Structure formats: structure tokens, C-alpha cells
Amino acid sequence: MNETIQTILKRRSVRAYESKQIDEKDIRQILVAGQYAPTAMGDQPWHFTVVKNNDLIEKLQLLCKASFKNSDIPSLRELSTRDDVHVFYHAPTLVIVSGDSKAVAPLWDCVLAMENMLLAASSLGISSCWVHSPMIVYGTPEGPASLSTLGLNFPEGHVPYAAAVFGYSAQPLPEAAPRKPDTVTFLK
Numbered sequence: 170m171n172e173t174i175q176t177i178l179k180r181r182s183v184r185a186y187e188s189k190q191i192d193e194k195d196i197r198q199i200l201v202a203g204q205y206a207p208t209a210m211g212d213q214p215w216h217f218t219v220v221k222n223n224d225l226i227e228k229l230q231l232l233c234k235a236s237f238k239n240s241d242i243p244s245l246r247e248l249s250t251r252d253d254v255h256v257f258y259h260a261p262t263l264v265i266v267s268g269d270s271k272a273v274a275p276l277w278d279c280v281l282a283m284e285n286m287l288l289a290a291s292s293l294g295i296s297s298c299w300v301h302s303p304m305i306v307y308g309t310p311e312g313p314a315s316l317s318t319l320g321l322n323f324p325e326g327h328v329p330y331a332a333a334v335f336g337y338s339a340q341p342l343p344e345a346a347p348r349k350p351d352t353v354t355f356l357k
């Protein structure tokens with residue numbers, strides 16, 4: 170198995186991080202990997218917001234939990250009451266990929282960029298976890314204004330489509346869940 174496929178198979182979502190920050194050169198390489206993802210019509214309709222400020226990450230996670238209090242989803246309401254849950258797992262870096270909502274396929278473009286970044290991070294020994302909370306908050310009526318109040322402003326016409334935390338794992342990498350069988354059809 171080649172190195173690229175090994176990296177794909179060994180990437181896992183990590184939910185406990187050391188406080189040690191990622192080197193600037195590593196985060197920049199990860200961002201370049203994101204920017205080389207394919208995009209519909211070659212649009213590259215994205216913007217990458219990198220949050221390394223611990224105070225801001227903390228404020229954002231409190232905002233997420235506060236906003237989950239009114240969620241229609243019972244598990245999110247439950248999560249909002251739990252002091253032991255940090256929606257960003259105390260990771261030192263959060264990256265949000267926003268995209269121009271008027272582009273051809275911005276959701277897919279931004280998600281592909283994020284997957285490139287998760288894999289690039291894994292290849293550098295840096296762990297990651299997709300975190301959906303920023304997008305959930307953004308989707309609430311007061312979300313965009315609340316995020317803006319914290320200083321999270323996206324370019325004009327942009328919507329956040331993908332977010333993930335990055336850092337060094339504070340625990341051994343979890344095992345991958347078994348893959349579901351019978352999910353492939355070959356038509357010959």
C-alpha cells in the first residue's frame with residue numbers, strides 16, 4: 170500500500186488535544202493542500218479562516234453551546250448542558266472554510282478542501298476533527314451576527330461550509346470503525 174493510501178486509512182477524528190500549537194509552516198502546508206482541492210469550474214470560491222487564539226476558540230465554543238440550548242435536535246440540547254464537553258476538544262487551531270454561496274458548487278468545493286487538509290495534517294502527524302458547530306450556529310437566525318460580534322467575519326457573500334480543529338492528539342489514535350459491507354457495485 171503506498172504512503173498516500175496509508176495516510177487516508179490512518180486518519181481518525183481525534184477528540185482530545187495537547188495545548189501545544191502547530192508550527193506556522195505546518196499549518197501553511199495544510200492550507201496549501203486545501204487550496205489544491207478540485208473545484209466546480211475551477212472556481213476556487215473559498216476562504217480559509219484560521220483561529221489560533223485560545224480566547225476566541227473558547228468564546229466561540231460557549232456561543233455554540235448557548236445556541237444549542239434552543240436546538241430542535243435533542244442531542245444538541247443535551248450537549249449544551251454538559252460542562253465536560255468542549256465542542257472543539259481544547260484543540261489549539263480551528264479552521265473554517267467559507268465559500269461564495271453564489272459559486273457553482275461551494276459546499277462541495279469547501280468540503281473537498283477540508284478533506285485535503287485533514288489528510289495533509291495526518292501525513293504530518295497532526296490530528297484533526299471535523300466540527301460542525303460553527304455551521305450549525307451560522308444557520309440560526311442570530312448566528313451570523315453573533316459570530317461577527319466575536320470577530321468571525323467571512324468575506325462578502327460567503328457562508329461557512331466546513332470547519333475542523335487541528336492539533337496534537339492527547340491520546341492514542343482511536344481504531345477505525347469497521348467498514349460497512351456491501352457498499353460497492355461494479356457494473357461490468
Ligand SMILES: Cc1cc2nc3c(=O)[nH]c(=O)nc-3n(C[C@H](O)[C@H](O)[C@H](O)COP(=O)(O)O)c2cc1C
Nearest residue numbers: 180181182183184298299300301302343344345346
Ligand atoms: C459532516 C460531518 C460532521 C461532523 N461533525 C462532527 C462534530 O460536530 N463533532 C465531532 O466530534 N465529530 C464530527 N464529525 C466527525 C465524525 O464523527 C467522524 O468522522 C466519524 O465518527 C468517523 O470517525 P473517523 O473520522 O475517525 O473515521 C463530523 C463528520 C462529518 C463528515
